[in-house]
Amino acid sequence: MKAVVFDGAIPRYLATRAIGAVSKKSLMGRGQCMDLKDVPPPVLPGERWVRIATRLAGICGSDVSLVTLSMSPSTSPFSSFPFVVGHENVGTVMEIGSHVTRVAVGDRVVANPLLSCRVRGIDPPCVHCAAGAPQRCEHFTDGALSPGMILGTTKGLGGSWSEQYVAHEEQLLAIDASLSDKRAVLIEPLACNVAPVLAHPLPDGSRVLVIGAGSMGLLTVAALKAFANVDITVLARHRFQAEHAENLGANRIVMTRDGDYFSELSRITGSRLLKPILGPRINVGGFDASFVCVGNDVAVSDGLRFTRSGGTVVMLGNVARLGKVDWTPLWLKELTVHGSLCYHGHGAGAQSDFAAAARMVAGPMGDRLETLVTHVVPLANARDAVMIALGRSRERAVKVVLKTQ
Numbered sequence: 001m002k003a004v005v006f007d008g009a010i011p012r013y014l015a016t017r018a019i020g021a022v023s024k025k026s027l028m029g030r031g032q033c034m035d036l037k038d039v040p041p042p043v044l045p046g047e048r049w050v051r052i053a054t055r056l057a058g059i060c061g062s063d064v065s066l067v068t069l070s071m072s073p074s075t076s077p078f079s080s081f082p083f084v085v086g087h088e089n090v091g092t093v094m095e096i097g098s099h100v101t102r103v104a105v106g107d108r109v110v111a112n113p114l115l116s117c118r119v120r121g122i123d124p125p126c127v128h129c130a131a132g133a134p135q136r137c138e139h140f141t142d143g144a145l146s147p148g149m150i151l152g153t154t155k156g157l158g159g160s161w162s163e164q165y166v167a168h169e170e171q172l173l174a175i176d177a178s179l180s181d182k183r184a185v186l187i188e189p190l191a192c193n194v195a196p197v198l199a200h201p202l203p204d205g206s207r208v209l210v211i212g213a214g215s216m217g218l219l220t221v222a223a224l225k226a227f228a229n230v231d232i233t234v235l236a237r238h239r240f241q242a243e244h245a246e247n248l249g250a251n252r253i254v255m256t257r258d259g260d261y262f263s264e265l266s267r268i269t270g271s272r273l274l275k276p277i278l279g280p281r282i283n284v285g286g287f288d289a290s291f292v293c294v295g296n297d298v299a300v301s302d303g304l305r306f307t308r309s310g311g312t313v314v315m316l317g318n319v320a321r322l323g324k325v326d327w328t329p330l331w332l333k334e335l336t337v338h339g340s341l342c343y344h345g346h347g348a349g350a351q352s353d354f355a356a357a358a359r360m361v362a363g364p365m366g367d368r369l370e371t372l373v374t375h376v377v378p379l380a381n382a383r384d385a386v387m388i389a390l391g392r393s394r395e396r397a398v399k400v401v402l403k404t405q
Contacts, residue, residue, distance in 0.1 A: 002404075003039045003162030004028075004382050006066060007082040017069055024390055027067050028383045034067055034085065036382050042084075042158040042166045044097050045145065046121070049166050051095035052109060054404045056185040056376070057160035058088030059389045061216060061295075062318055063152075067386050072321065079153040080146035086161030086402075087113040087152035090175065090184040100169045108175040110187045110358070111167040112348045113150035115157075119168040120145050132351075135195075135341045150342075161382060163404050173348030173358060182373045183361040185401055186219075190357040190369070193219040196314045196340040197227050198353065202289055204229040207269060209287040210250070211302055212294035213241035214392065215399050216316055218248060218372060220291050225249040226360050233268055233287070235261065235302065240396040247368050265306050279326070280305070287311065295319035304329040304337075313337045375400040 016033045019026045028034045044051060063085060065071045093107045103109060116134035117125035120143030128136035141147040148154025151165060158165030175184050193216065202208065208224060210217050213236035224232055225248060234245040234253045242253040254264050262281055266273050271285030283305050290303040295317035303313045304327070313335055329335060345352030361369055375395065377385035379402045389400045 001039060001041050001163040002379055003037060003084045003158065004034060004086065004379075005037050005039060005082050006034050006085050008033060008076065008079070009081065013069065020068060024068070025387060028386060033069065036380070039084070039162075041164045042156055044095070044166055045157070046168075047097040047099035048169050049097045050093055050100055050103060050109075050169055050172060051164060051166050052089075052091035052111065053094045053164055054089065054091045054160050054162060054379075055108070056090050056181045057086045057162075057379075057402045057404070058185050058189060059385060059400045059402070060088055060189065061214065063161075064386070064389050065295075065318065068390075078140050078147060078149045080148055080155035083148070083153055083155050084157075084159035084162045084165070085152055086159035086165075087150050088185060088188045088401075089113075089151075089160035089165070090181050090187075091160070091165070092405075094164070096169075102169045103172055103174060108177070108184070109172045110175060110184055110348070110354070111151060111165075112171045112173065112191075112343065112352070112354050113152060113188065114171070114342070115140060115145060115148055115150060115154060117143075118170055133344055135344060161379070161402055163379070171348060173354055175358075176362065179362055179366075180370065182370045182376075182401075183366050186361055186369055186372065186399065187354060187357045189215060189399070190219050190222065190360060191343040191353040192216075192340075193223040193316070194227065194356045194360070195343045195353045196220075196291065196316060196338070197223040198356070199340070199344065200289070200312060200314060200338060202228050202230050206230045206288040208232050209265070209290040209303070209306055210234045210245075211290060211292045211299045212317065213237070213245050213253070214293065215372060217241075217291075217293035218244050218398065220293055220316065221245055221248045221250050222360065222365060222369060226365065227356075233265070235265070238393050238396075241398070244372060244398060247371065248365075269306075269308070271306075271308070282329075289314065291316060292319075293317050297322050297324045300325050304333075304335065307333070307335055309333040309335075311335055314340055316340050372398045373401055374398045376403050377401070379404045
């Protein structure tokens with residue numbers, strides 16, 4: 001089968017780093033860490049496992065970081081090489097194990113990619129899985145499966161950037177026939193944004209700042225509109241992103257490239273800007289909560305700077321290294337900072353963030369969410385799809401997906 005494979009062997013890693021410094025267009029291909037190849041289909045690991053024919057596969061920001069090798073090596077123990085890339089998915093069941101009861105051949109499904117205790121057959125489960133927080137599982141490197149936190153980072157299971165992948169039946173959420181593939185492929189990434197919104201409930205009328213208007217920021221806006229009664233300000237870089245944010249219900253958008261956005265954010269909250277001896281202005285007052293949806297120093301600094309004393313900063317942008325952040329506001333304003341990895345709740349059960357995301361894409365907001373899928377590219381042209389994701393401002397790209405059928 002055709003599949004995009006990532007091999008993190010040191011010689012390939014060093015070669016890709018060298019060539020990527022010269023040309024991003026050369027980051028994928030023969031001799032690089034990531035390449036489109038012919039590989040054998042994955043085998044079913046057990047009697048409760050299911051083989052799925054991929055229909056659409058999304059390109060996540062973490063996948064782009066994988067291509068560019070900008071992910072922290074700290075995550076490498078939670079992967080096993082080589083692996084087939086891709087965790088955002090929707091597909092059709094093509095084969096089931098002998099003990100599978102939850103789905104049948106021909107069903108259209110989305111897989112929750114987490115490979116926690118239940119999926120790995122570890123009993124008793126770790127304390128986090130037992131408490132309904134499998135994203136904090138302590139056994140991502142244990143059990144009968146190769147090390148890996150999710151599908152798309154784990155040797156032997158396949159990933160959605162391929163013609164087939166396998167999943168445990170407890171990972172699967174059946175999709176109603178009326179739901180388009182474009183909506184269904186948004187369930188996994190949307191669940192990542194539903195999770196922190198539900199985990200950190202905000203009082204009615206709270207003023208919230210969403211930093212970044214890529215797919216992560218826009219889906220955070222959607223989750224806030226669905227599950228909180230708050231006033232939403234979005235800090236965006238590009239006009240096309242602002243248009244999507246408005247369409248999803250943001251109360252206002254502030255453009256980082258339009259003059260003095262510090263003063264505009266201060267005006268919105270009625271806060272004060274003070275000038276220190278050196279460096280950027282200090283903000284007194286601000287937003288009740290900030291969701292940082294970009295993984296860089298400026299975004300994190302803005303979140304700390306513009307959240308009011310005693311407020312909450314939630315970090316969703318998969319930031320790896322921060323070299324220029326002044327952490328003074330953290331203690332000076334007694335902020336609470338939360339990291340957010342992905343979805344909560346076991347598998348794709350009725351109480352999971354996955355199920356909540358599925359209800360959203362099937363509901364009144366579904367049409368607006370579907371517009372976030374801006375590019376559909378054949379799997380055979382996976383390299384082109386990655387280049388579109390890398391050049392999102394030029395291409396006006398939000399969510400780029402691969403199509404295999």
